[in-house]
Amino acid sequence: MKRIYSTLKCLLVGGLLVASQGCEIDLELDDRYTELTIYQNPESIDLYMAGMYNEFHTFKFGQFPIGYDNATDGLTDIMKYTSSAEGNGSVNRLAFEPQRVSAASPNFNYWNSGYNRIRRLNELMYGINNYADGLTAEQKTLYEAEARFIRGYVYFWLVKLHGSVVLLPELTSEPNNPRASEEESWNFVLADFAFAAEHLPTKAEGGAAWRGRATKDAAYALMARAALYAGSIAEYDNKQFNNDPLTGVPAAKKNEYYQIAADAAGEVMKMGYSLPKDFTGMFTNPNNSEAIFSVDYQRPGVTHTYDSRFSPPVAAASNRAEGVPTAELVEEFEMANGEEFSWSNPAHAAAPYANRDPRFYGTVLYNGAVWQGRTLETFVGGNVGFVEYGTDANPSNTVTGYYVRKYLDPTNTTFAQNRSAQSWMVIRYAEVLLIYAEAQLKLGNLSEARNAINQVRGRADLPNTQAQTAADLMEAIEHERIVELAFEGHRYWDLRRWRKAHTVLNNLRVHGDKITKNAAGDLQYQRVDADKQDRRFLSQMYYIPLPQGEIANNRALTQIQGW
Incomplete structure (x- = not known):
């Protein structure tokens, strides 16, 4: 944890690091009376927080962005x-016909709904800190950690779509906000997950009462995923595809991101997860030993x-x-x-x-x-x-x-x-092992990468990989990501981050x-x-355009070059 925070501290730009599912609930805070009523009642806060987890339904079974699963x-x-x-x-x-994608019709359109969720999460954190007099400091921090876990996930999608996005670390009434650089944007995502990882309980500590809510395990896992993406952009993009001054990540930063990915994945690897031999059955068993964070459903209401x-x-x-x-x-x-x-x-x-x-x-x-x-x-x-x-x-x-x-x-x-x-696993242990393998490979630790690959292959009783060189190991990782993670919504985004x-x-x-x-x-x-x-x-x-209407509404916002 110290190494992750030390690295993040070097990456973050001054002002950026600031202090489930089930119910289909999204409470609007329309006035001060409503705010006071909600934040003085812990049960109401829990109800509001449950509504925030609805954001994970947006991406269930690889549905985003077109509204069809996978x-x-x-x-x-x-x-x-x-x-x-x-x-x-x-x-x-x-x-x-990819030319159908345009600023007028982005197709991959999450900007409006994503920022609506960010606003709601920032309102929630503001309300807890300003109106929830009955909560202890520890309780307030726990709620903030949950909110930042969800916000980190929302921003993760926005950044991998657009690269350069508007960062809103706290509630603001300012309607005109410029884009941050892609490096700053990835750092923001990682900071939210790092805060969540520091303050949330582990899945084991939370127990049945915490089921469906964010955990330390899930925060580390998603931090590892996000850091791997950032490292990939730093390594493979090199401003080959876009001249926008705010997109891209300096190549010199790649190892810092890969190290964060390896360290965060390593934290999950200490938490007792395992790979069930019954690969087929685990996808309809919500209590399998591999599920780190899942979205659950229940008939008749939530299906x-x-x-x-x-x-x-x-x-x-x-x-x-x-x-x-x-x-x-x-x-x-x-x-x-x-x-x-x-x-x-x-x-x-x-x-x-x-x-x-x-x-x-x-x-x-x-x-x-x-x-x-x-x-x-x-x-x-x-x-x-x-x-x-x-x-x-x-x-x-x-x-x-x-x-x-x-x-x-x-x-x-x-x-x-x-x-x-059946439940949908947002992230599971095999992916964490493959993240670890790729990050360690990129850091030059070939034996660590090979061991992680072999753990994934071992669940299928396959012989160890014969790959020895860095190039062969990378090919083995790509192969394992295809066969292990097929139909879980990774292939398209892997090809994008690898350019x-x-x-x-x-x-x-x-x-x-x-x-x-x-x-x-x-x-x-x-x-x-x-x-x-x-x-x-x-x-x-590689960089989806911002919706033209958002640029019209935000005088400080500029379109990504090339669109």
Whole structure:
């Protein structure tokens, strides 16, 4: 902790470091009477604070920014959205036509709602410090730590979208506020998480009564994630894609951020988390040993629609799979013995879904998989069979030969009527280990990086990585982030922070494996184009434009150059 604070102290600019979910509640503070009433009653403060946690619902199951679950994964090489129609096909349209992003219509638009939440959190902290006479100093600090944890998460999203944002450390009535530099913005995020980590209880200390609220564990984990992003920008951006004087992070700062990431992840690694062998089951078990911070749901009042959007089609439910895994993702999963899968290998091609990395079976549904009592037939004419992309504007069936498995609830056969209630893990231990591995690699500690990678592989009983050089270890980390974290909303943002999106996603077409049966009943596999046109990523999209209306309302705000 001392080292993290020492590093942060060097990074922070003078004035910037200043002093769950469940209920769908967002209390407005309209006048002094209301403020006094709320802050003199601890139960009312708790109710208001519970409403602030609703912000995490904004990002559940990778929904941000387009309003579809796993939407950003659908912009990458691991998921294909099935619709080609306007509306349901918004993810595809944005993948094919990034020029749709503009200051008038940013598409990735979180600015207004994000700053509304920041204002509410700043009001909450102001009210606690000025009106809550019955609270002890320790209680006030605890509430501030919770509020800053949530504010840090909001700012994390704003900064990774725009780079340079307006920093509001406290409640203000000033309507005209300029953008801070990207370095200052990342430092602000880290300072909020550092404050939260210092003052919040651990998950173990909080116990059942604290379930769903911010903890020291979660604050360290999200600090590690944010610091890794900042370090990546410092290493990979180098002002190649934007001339705005406020975007980018000096390359000389990268090791400071990587050290914060490694130290924060290291704190979580001391807290007793472990990686369950049951990779499949843990995504519907809210009490698994890996979940660091989760958003919970409960029927009938607080639910979501994940199962209806990704389950293989069920006639009684009239659902359709909005997004499906790509053949490129399927090929990333190794054989159980650590061999790289290849269709050129006759043994692999004869039984392509047998003896794979166990995480494959918790991530993808394939031809022959058993799901809710049915053996899935993804071949042409099968019970959940193949439809070629573009031949049906809104198909019910897969366009790649695969369906999502991760996070689906195998017991939920009534999702059409009762929706879904499985928890969503905001951050889990495997990601912390991969953050630690990447940060240590960047700091030159290759053995530490290798050990962390092997812990993640060990949960799947895979052999240790054979990577020895820094370049090979980085490739191993990218591979593990794809297979371990698929459909958890990371791939698009990883490609952005590594500044690889313009090379990986430009001129990309994702594929499927079309399966047919011949007259003898033998299965035949054919690699097919599941896009029918090239995807594009404009390098200017590394920094999403600010909404034009916000610039009109804030005379001190300027647009990010390039837009």
